[in-house]
Amino acid sequence: MTADVGSDLVGEDELLARFIFWHKHLYADGTPKLNAFMPNPARELSMTRHLQLTENEIWNVGRAVGAVSGRMLRARADLIAMIFFRLKLRVVATPKPDNPNHADAIDWPVDKPTQKAIAQEIAAAAGPALPAPPA
Numbered sequence: 001m002t003a004d005v006g007s008d009l010v011g012e013d014e015l016l017a018r019f020i021f022w023h024k025h026l027y028a029d030g031t032p033k034l035n036a037f038m039p040n041p042a043r044e045l046s047m048t049r050h051l052q053l054t055e056n057e058i059w060n061v062g063r064a065v066g067a068v069s070g071r072m073l074r075a076r077a078d079l080i081a082m083i084f085f086r087l088k089l090r091v092v093a094t095p096k097p098d099n100p101n102h103a104d105a106i107d108w109p110v111d112k113p114t115q116k117a118i119a120q121e122i123a124a125a126a127g128p129a130l131p132a133p134p135a
Contacts, residue, residue, distance in 0.1 A: 010091040010103050012082040015050040019062040020129055021071040030128040032077045037119040037126075045105040049093070050078070053101060061099050063135060075129035083125045087118050 010016070018036065020026060025036035039045045048061050062073045081091045089105045096102045108115055 008092050010049060010081050010093055012080070012085050014081045014091075016047040016079050016081055016091065016103060017050060017058050017062070018045070018047050018077045018079065018126075019065055019073055020075040020077060021066055021073060023074060026075060026129060030075065030131065032075070032123050032126050032129050034116055034119040034123045036077065036129075037122040038115060039105070039108045039119075043106065043108040043110070043115075045089075045108070047079075047091070047103050047105065048099060049101040049103050051101050059133060061101070062132065064098060073132040075131050077123075077126040077129045079122065079126050083122060087121055089118070 066073045084091050084105045094104045
């Protein structure tokens with residue numbers, strides 16, 4: 001399954017960036033903890049598609065996201081969308097005015113223990129996060 005820019009469903013082979021703003025969401029070796037992948041109260045996990053972005057542009061999006069809420073970008077975890085589909089989540093394009101490549105992982109279960117189990121599997125699949133380069 002592949003998707004183009006403008007498609008609602010993100011292709012399973014697409015790379016997604018999950019920005020990490022809190023040190024407490026990273027282990028000492030840089031591996032993301034499961035809390036870095038917990039959905040928000042609306043049961044969405046915000047990410048950015050790599051689609052047509054350079055490395056520098058991806059980092060700039062992350063810095064801009066952090067600036068809106070006064071948070072400093074610490075790291076980024078890159079994941080292939082297929083991981084979410086295998087966990088029975090969907091990844092949908094949800095463009096924002098300041099981030100046309102924004103996407104959300106949706107269809108999270110309601111109960112926290114199941115959310116944590118899914119987030120743990122995502123964290124394990126992510127491997128070490130990329131530390132944010134100096135601005």
